[in-house]
Amino acid sequence: MTARMISYSQNGEDVVLSRAFPQPMVGFYVDVGANDPVHDSVTKVFYDRGWRGINIEPVPSVYASIEAARPEDVNLNVGVSDRAGTLTMHEFADASAVSTFSDQLNEQWQGMGYTSATREVPVVTLSAIFEEHVGDRVVDFLKVDVEGYEQQVFEGFDLRRWRPRVLVAEQNYHETWEPSVTACGYTRVLYDGLNYFFVRDEDLAALAPAFSRPASVALDAFDPWHYIRQLEAASATINELRSELDAARNVPAPPPARRSPLEALRRRVGG
Numbered sequence: 411m412t413a414r415m416i417s418y419s420q421n422g423e424d425v426v427l428s429r430a431f432p433q434p435m436v437g438f439y440v441d442v443g444a445n446d447p448v449h450d451s452v453t454k455v456f457y458d459r460g461w462r463g464i465n466i467e468p469v470p471s472v473y474a475s476i477e478a479a480r481p482e483d484v485n486l487n488v489g490v491s492d493r494a495g496t497l498t499m500h501e502f503a504d505a506s507a508v509s510t511f512s513d514q515l516n517e518q519w520q521g522m523g524y525t526s527a528t529r530e531v532p533v534v535t536l537s538a539i540f541e542e543h544v545g546d547r548v549v550d551f552l553k554v555d556v557e558g559y560e561q562q563v564f565e566g567f568d569l570r571r572w573r574p575r576v577l578v579a580e581q582n583y584h585e586t587w588e589p590s591v592t593a594c595g596y597t598r599v600l601y602d603g604l605n606y607f608f609v610r611d612e613d614l615a616a617l618a619p620a621f622s623r624p625a626s627v628a629l630d631a632f633d634p635w636h637y638i639r640q641l642e643a644a645s646a647t648i649n650e651l652r653s654e655l656d657a658a659r660n661v662p663a664p665p666p667a668r669r670s671p672l673e674a675l676r677r678r679v680g681g
Contacts, residue, residue, distance in 0.1 A: 415632040420450040421604045422625025423578055425632050427551055428455065429620035430576060437550035439463035440574065442490050442536065442563060445472055445555070447479035448635070452553050452578065457483065461550075464543055466490055468531045469501060469509050484543050489533035490556065492565035497533050500526040512558030515582070535566030549574040556580075561587040569594035576617065577608040600624065 417425050431437055441453050444465035448454055453463060462482055467473045468489040476485050489497055489511065501509045502524050509526070510519075520526060540549075552574035554563050560579055564587045577596060579587075584606060592598065597614055600607040602624035609617045625632070 415455070415630070416635050416638060417625065417632045418448055418450070418454040418635045419452045421602055422630075422632070422634075423452045423553070423602070423605060424455045425625035425630050426600065426602065426607065426621060427452070427576065427578070429630075430617050431456075431550055433459060436460045438547055440466075440540075440544070440549050440552045442466045442553065443555040443557070444476055445469075447476045452555075463549075464539065466539065468499060468533075486539065486543075489531045490536050490539070490563045490566065491533040491559070492535065492562040494534050494538065495532075496530050498528050499531045501529050502526045510557035510559065511562075512582075515558040536563055537566060537568050537572070540567070540572045544572065551576040551578060553577075554579040558582045560584070563587075564590055569596070573610050573612075575610055575613050578605050579608075580605055 415425065415428065419425070436459065437456070439453050439456060439461060440463055444453070444467045445451070447457075447465075453461070453465070456463075457480060464484045464486065465476050465480060466486045466488065467476055468487065470487060473485065473487040476483075489499065491497060491511070497511050499509060499511055500513075500515075500519075502519065511531075549572065554560055554577070556563055557580075560582055569591065573595075577591065579591075581601070581604065588598070588606065591608055595611045596608040597611060597618070598606055599609050599614075599618050599621040600623075607621050609621065623629075627633070
């Protein structure tokens with residue numbers, strides 16, 4: 411039985427990218443706004459397959475998690491903008507994924523009940539990062555998720571010099587940055603309800619078919635990591651309650667099974 415893929419990303423982005431870059435291919439990624447190395451990560455699946463890349467994350471606590479989980483990647487604790495310097499970040503301790511340089515999105519999240527604190531953050535351009543850490547290497551995909559600051563990221567990046575094969579960017583204010591991306595020879599091939607996917611024109615014929623539709627549990631045969639985590643928690647709770655009940659009844663604990671239900675599940679999904 412073929413193992414099912416586990417998707418760690420927020421909206422199945424890693425599933426869609428896996429269609430374009432199937433195993434056993436090993437490539438290179440750049441993740442701007444990487445956030446947690448597991449939770450909602452677009453790149454974990456690829457790192458586990460042997461890919462390597464660059465993770466850029468300005469929030470120190472999250473950056474520390476990336477450093478621990480991705481020792482073979484290049485991990486940078488900076489922000490990305492259209493010029494080098496410092497910027498004020500609105501940092502949400504209870505929801506680090508929505509930390510932002512955008513005053514507008516900060517107000518939006520605060521209106522939903524989240525609390526932010528401001529902090530000065532060093533920022534560099536994406537071109538400078540590519541100059542230092544990428545060079546002539548082919549980048550198979552570039553993911554940009556910077557909570558409303560996508561325009562500034564692309565304004566500080568020379569897409570005519572460095573040409574990632576695929577771009578994945580959250581749709582925030584896309585009308586401000588999408589024209590500059592397409593003007594550099596990229597074609598939008600998919601909108602998944604959250605992100606825009608672009609393929610460079612020189613790869614369009616080869617890669618565009620992989621982006622014909624968003625991720626589908628039924629068609630792509632994957633399981634979201636969130637569900638796996640919930641099943642693991644439920645299994646642990648059931649086992650704990652069973653032990654407490656047996657202890658209350660003075661029933662000796664049964665010998666461990668050769669294969670627990672959780673282990674069977676992991677074998678089924680390939681985790």
